[in-house]
Amino acid sequence: PASTELAPLCTPAMVVDVDIVKRNAQRMVDRYQDLGVKLRPHMKTHKTLECGDIMTGGSRRCVVVSTLAEASFYADHGFDDILYAYPLPFDKLERCAALSERLSLFQVLLDHPQALELLSKRPLRAIAKTEGVELTGVYAHCGNSYHCKGVEKIQAVAQETTTLTLQFMEKLRAAGINCKSSIGSTPSCSHPIKDMGQLSEVHPGNYVFYDVQQSLIGSCSMEDVAVRVLTRVIGHCPHRNQLLVDCGWAALSQDGAGRLPSGYAVIEGHPDLKLLSMTQEHGRVEPITGELDYSKYPLGSLLKLVPYHSCATAMMHSVYHVHSGGRLVGKWFPTRGW
Amino acid sequence: PASTELAPLCTPAMVVDVDIVKRNAQRMVDRYQDLGVKLRPHMKTHKTLECGDIMTGGSRRCVVVSTLAEASFYADHGFDDILYAYPLPFDKLERCAALSERLSLFQVLLDHPQALELLSKRPLRAIAKTEGVELTGVYAHCGNSYHCKGVEKIQAVAQETTTLTLQFMEKLRAAGINCKSSIGSTPSCSHPIKDMGQLSEVHPGNYVFYDVQQSLIGSCSMEDVAVRVLTRVIGHCPHRNQLLVDCGWAALSQDGAGRLPSGYAVIEGHPDLKLLSMTQEHGRVEPITGELDYSKYPLGSLLKLVPYHSCATAMMHSVYHVHSGGRLVGKWFPTRGW
Numbered sequence: 001p002a003s004t005e006l007a008p009l010c011t012p013a014m015v016v017d018v019d020i021v022k023r024n025a026q027r028m029v030d031r032y033q034d035l036g037v038k039l040r041p042h043m044k045t046h047k048t049l050e051c052g053d054i055m056t057g058g059s060r061r062c063v064v065v066s067t068l069a070e071a072s073f074y075a076d077h078g079f080d081d082i083l084y085a086y087p088l089p090f091d092k093l094e095r096c097a098a099l100s101e102r103l104s105l106f107q108v109l110l111d112h113p114q115a116l117e118l119l120s121k122r123p124l125r126a127i128a129k130t131e132g133v134e135l136t137g138v139y140a141h142c143g144n145s146y147h148c149k150g151v152e153k154i155q156a157v158a159q160e161t162t163t164l165t166l167q168f169m170e171k172l173r174a175a176g177i178n179c180k181s182s183i184g185s186t187p188s189c190s191h192p193i194k195d196m197g198q199l200s201e202v203h204p205g206n207y208v209f210y211d212v213q214q215s216l217i218g219s220c221s222m223e224d225v226a227v228r229v230l231t232r233v234i235g236h237c238p239h240r241n242q243l244l245v246d247c248g249w250a251a252l253s254q255d256g257a258g259r260l261p262s263g264y265a266v267i268e269g270h271p272d273l274k275l276l277s278m279t280q281e282h283g284r285v286e287p288i289t290g291e292l293d294y295s296k297y298p299l300g301s302l303l304k305l306v307p308y309h310s311c312a313t314a315m316m317h318s319v320y321h322v323h324s325g326g327r328l329v330g331k332w333f334p335t336r337g338w
Numbered sequence: 339p340a341s342t343e344l345a346p347l348c349t350p351a352m353v354v355d356v357d358i359v360k361r362n363a364q365r366m367v368d369r370y371q372d373l374g375v376k377l378r379p380h381m382k383t384h385k386t387l388e389c390g391d392i393m394t395g396g397s398r399r400c401v402v403v404s405t406l407a408e409a410s411f412y413a414d415h416g417f418d419d420i421l422y423a424y425p426l427p428f429d430k431l432e433r434c435a436a437l438s439e440r441l442s443l444f445q446v447l448l449d450h451p452q453a454l455e456l457l458s459k460r461p462l463r464a465i466a467k468t469e470g471v472e473l474t475g476v477y478a479h480c481g482n483s484y485h486c487k488g489v490e491k492i493q494a495v496a497q498e499t500t501t502l503t504l505q506f507m508e509k510l511r512a513a514g515i516n517c518k519s520s521i522g523s524t525p526s527c528s529h530p531i532k533d534m535g536q537l538s539e540v541h542p543g544n545y546v547f548y549d550v551q552q553s554l555i556g557s558c559s560m561e562d563v564a565v566r567v568l569t570r571v572i573g574h575c576p577h578r579n580q581l582l583v584d585c586g587w588a589a590l591s592q593d594g595a596g597r598l599p600s601g602y603a604v605i606e607g608h609p610d611l612k613l614l615s616m617t618q619e620h621g622r623v624e625p626i627t628g629e630l631d632y633s634k635y636p637l638g639s640l641l642k643l644v645p646y647h648s649c650a651t652a653m654m655h656s657v658y659h660v661h662s663g664g665r666l667v668g669k670w671f672p673t674r675g676w
């Protein structure tokens with residue numbers, strides 16, 4: 001069967017199910033088309049062109065990035081209307097100015113009067129309207145949605161963030177300032193509330209991959225998680241009732257420590273196993289209870305780890321192996337750095 | 339002064355003090371020359387050619403690697419006598435065989451009869467003497483030295499590991515098998531005991547950079563730590579008594595969580611500050627006690643983070659900025675992947 005195409009991959013390897021990626025992306029598109037709100041997908045989780053294409057429906061317009069390296073990478077490949085969602089950096093102003101010259105629309109964030117002062121001394125063309133700076137909108141990230149468990153609590157955070165943002169927009173309007181509003185986090189954007197229809201746009205990102213953390217929050221189900229780290233059994237350690245696998249923190253990241261009964265990841269199809277610890281290149285797997293049946297895990301056999309936090313796991317890989325139903329369809333190469 | 343050459347670097351940035359690197363490397367060379375034991379430095383911490391040159395005194399011979407990608411990278415650049423210190427991988431046997439053909443000496447680890455069986459079916463030239471496989475030596479890593487605090491405890495672990503290894507070598511000799519012995523970890527190799535003089539070689543790696551963890555174990559002093567992550571203050575958050583800095587886990591890693599009073603790193607020159615939490619691209623800094631004096635940390639000002647675990651931090655960077663006394667002298671580019 002096609003799924004055997006993954007088996008010859010050298011491990012550890014990050015694999016991405018492109019069908020799930022497309023489904024996650026389409027659901028988010030549909031959700032905000034229905035609400036009449038612009039979707040500005042965040043690129044920080046995957047940092048690839050291909051996933052950027054899928055999230056923007058091929059338009060390569062209207063994205064958010066977390067680093068200037070991402071902004072340059074996407075600009076170099078024909079993306080435009082890029083929002084650099086980071087406090088205006090003091091050390092990268094010239095690079096911001098250069099991007100602003102190249103792009104039709106490049107937006108930066110200001111969160112302090114000193115940053116405004118800096119910007120007024122070196123105005124970026126695209127926002128240079130009133131005294132060198134044009135306020136495009138208000139940007140908020142409801143990061144507290146990551147502390148939620150369940151849709152009801154997610155929607156309470158979404159409601160609070162939306163209400164506060166809309167009240168602030170109202171105050172701006174009363175002062176004669178009309179601008180856009182953008183909020184977002186994958187949990188809140190996966191379960192929008194009605195009032196979010198009054199916002200200009202939303203900017204979730206992780207939803208394209210999702211992960212165990214998002215399933216525990218209630219943003220998605222485990223079936224929606226598009227990424228795995230493939231790992232092989234490389235040792236039997238009966239004196240410790242453990243398996244050794246070839247995935248350490250160099251391939252999975254250390255995110256999720258102490259968060260799951262199954263350790264640093266969920267081991268697909270093996271709810272009885274736990275990834276209890278890792279070194280740089282090794283993982284130690286043990287049964288959650290009882291004795292390990294080594295005959296079920298011969299040396300060289302594959303296990304699939306569902307990451308706790310896909311942003312952190314993806315960061316550890318310079319190539320993602322992309323498959324459709326187990327058939328390898330390509331490789332995606334993320335950008336890195338700042 | 340020369341130290342201002344670091345200030346214009348875009349942050350976050352990993353910087354390496356090449357003078358400390360050279361001093362750490364030379365001390366380890368001297369230590370094992372005195373003991374009459376071969377030093378086989380591990381490349382896994384830095385994964386660069388330049389640091390490999392410094393650790394081997396320019397010979398490019400006799401190194402250890404943790405991934406086959408490292409083995410290929412070093413082989414491509416004229417390194418030889420490479421030990422791939424990893425259980426013989428079932429998925430990379432052909433790549434191992436190819437390396438074995440190219441190099442004068444390429445050594446692999448076997449830790450299971452099944453791996454021996456695998457190897458006898460596809461013998462690698464360099465170890466193909468007796469029935470396809472030649473036992474070169476015995477390799478041990480005293481990872482338990484990482485649980486030590488202080489030289490006395492490190493040396494107790496070094497003694498235990500050495501004694502067990504030498505007893506095992508004695509049993510092999512009694513069975514007519516003469517081969518080498520290699521042990522190592524940065525803590526034990528930083529404080530060798532007399533009996534280590536009876537070993538064939540040692541294989542530490544982290545010592546070239548060291549880190550906060552090693553200083554707490556007692557392997558080194560804080561003055562021996564060669565790496566920093568430069569970060570800038572990007573926000574003042576008086577409502578939380580915090581600074582925002584532009585170093586998140588994407589630049590520092592999540593290693594060291596909960597290990598230090600100062601949080602995820604030591605902030606050089608600011609023993610009163612704590613890096614209490616990080617997101618992908620942001621760090622939150624607060625005083626260990628009392629109120630933050632924001633006038634000491636203007637927006638844009640630089641802080642230097644001493645990593646808890648330099649192997650994990652280095653892994654997050656695709657370039658290291660190298661300096662001598664604050665004067666930039668080059669960039670090192672590590673290899674990645676498997």
